Amino acid sequence: MQIITGQLTHFVNPLARRDNVYSEQQRKILDIDKSHEAIETIRLWPGYSVTPLYSLNSMARDADIGKLWYKDESRRFDLKSFKALGGAYAVIRQLQKALEQKLGKTPDTREILAGKWRKEIQEITVSCATDGNHGRSVAWGARLFGCSAVIYIHRDVSEGRKECMESFGARVIRIEGNYDDSVKMADAEAKANGYIIVSDTSYPGYTEIPKDVALGYTAMLSELVDQLGGEIPTHVFVQGGVGGLASTVCGYFWQLWGNERPRFSVVEPEQANCLQQSARAGEPVRVEGSLTTLMAGLACGEVSILAWEILKNGSDDFMTVSEDTVPATMRLLAQGYRNDPAIEAGESAVPGLAAALLARADQEIARKMQLDSSSKILLIGTEGATDPELYQKLVDIDSEI
Template sequence: MTNAGDGEWGWLVNPAAALPGQAVPGAGVLSADGLRQAKAEISSWDDYAPTPLHHLSGLAAELGFADIIYKDESARFELQSFKALGGAYAVLRQAQSYLQDRLGKAIAIADIRAGDYRRQLQDWTVCTATDGNHGRSVAWGTRMVGCRAIIYIHATVSEGRKQAMEGFGAEVRRIDGNYDDSVRLAAVDADAAGWIVVSDTSWPGYEAIPTDVMHGYMLMAEEAIAQLAGQRPSHVFLQGGVGGMAAAVAATCDLHWGADRPCIIIAEPSEAACLYATADAGRPVVVPGDLDTLMAGLAAGEVSPLAWRVLQDVGDGFVHLPDRDVPPLMRKLAHGIGGDVAVVAGESAVCGLAAAIRLRANPQAAAAFGLDDASRILIFGSEGATDPVLYNEIVTAA
């Protein structure tokens, strides 16, 4: 079922999603073993702790839900986004395999982090493209191992986000064009220069590293499931850029609940709705243009094929919505409604919640997804104030 909305927003029920009780072929792209390995590594990093899970019952009452359960990634290490779990983890895995090949012996990642191989790694170079948070994670990871980072950003990535990556010692190169152009250029330049690409998106023939990245993201979902202590949400709302985060969470839900999993809905900015367009067409579709959206972390026009293989089976619904939904919701969360804890939610963090609000207020959509007063919705607040200047401007605006 599709509702083209008024052009400003739209929603669709994925006709290809597995029905309850059906096998989910795509979910096998990501594995319990991959998650176990990511958890063993990441949980041994300094300052690791599961991020908080808040129950926003005041907001839930206002919006007509039984509960809004908010996984708060603003507290994720010093990076303030879930992306800390992916790029940095993949850098460490790549450093390990580079050293093992070069030195011909087994090497523990813990020893790389301890600085035992800094000399061998100082000229090894990691490259990526980013709209902000992934690059920050990669730069953080390269600082942990002591190698070089060269990071490509597109025209509209904010200065604050650029400087945050430079603060971890990365060389940041701004290109003309959009996010997808930066991904392509990074891959071409890395190939010519012999750098290793650590991307959060995949393309044909390049899947192993983004798989590591997504296994890292799965830890966020596993933490949330453990914090739910046996309670199953009715719906999970996930914002999508290339789809990596949504696929990682959806796959973790599938591993944990199987056919009894919650209804999974993916939300994007209308300016960069490549997952929506892909679900609508039933095959990967490229969204062209400058992809300019306030939700900077979601400004992708091409899906990750790896992520799509999961989401085509496990993504029950897709929504796109306008930027104007974002600032009021950030302010609402910042102030806390009806005694709720105040939450620092960045521009890209609120997209899933904005979708829940739009669907709940639309009788046809609410009925299609079974959203009502009894719904207990799980939201992944994927970033905090990752650009503090922009965040403060938005939250303090009248």
């Protein structure tokens, strides 16, 4: 049974490695042995709780899939996004390093949360460029730990997302260009003003802090492994963007499960498919143009160089979904499909699910991906209604998009 319709492109990565060799170069980017400190730190933050992992049994049955798991990040702190973990964790790590240089010792998380170093921390400003959710995490982390934040957004970031970041006390600056232009502006302004850039993408000359962002994401993956109770998925579909989350999930499972790891697929919008185009070229490719897409958090034209080091061999498939699949999939989840739970999923949360359903319904793609009635698919619902007004418009079947 075909549950949704839409266009799907699929590219099988000829460089994918199915052995269990996770290289030393990749380990320098993401080492799960270093994730324990991040996990323990995040569990100390006020409001931390494990987000749900749902089994979408009705949808799996009708799509002729063995199991369909959906990790729901719409309940992550008050930010409704997995990004809450990465940006804020990188903020506290940078504050600790700055204080270590000044004090000769590294304050622990409890001391910072208790305000012991409030005066010193107030003198520090963190900054980043964002499509919305990462900047919200940086702004939230800055307020939680007591420093200032300056956030750069591009022309297509909604006013609702801008206002949310401002509600956390951040100064938000909108530029006329796209996401990649905002990254360059943030970098230049940080150098001119002495800000600490806390970015979730890496580029030449900037590679260390994004590693802490990735370590923050591993708190979610640690929860996931516990929730799976010993089961290993056969397939994972993850949203693309610059590749930060996708490479973290890929690298984490690669190290954890070796050659038993799931088949890994990255999913992007048609107009912002820098990862798929890079895979086709065999090297990082920049996508030019407006990058216009409903999937605002995935409107990225340039690959994170660290992410590419993992995904170029670790991802088996690179896929895109058409824009019309987004509201349709959001509605499926919002209404609760048959006996499945109702789930709040934002526009950048659903491409993985859309791609999985479309791939299973396409005989040729399903064959190439070894998708069948015994497949156990894991999806990460990366955000909830991070822009409530847009969310309501997209899930309202009678509204005009």
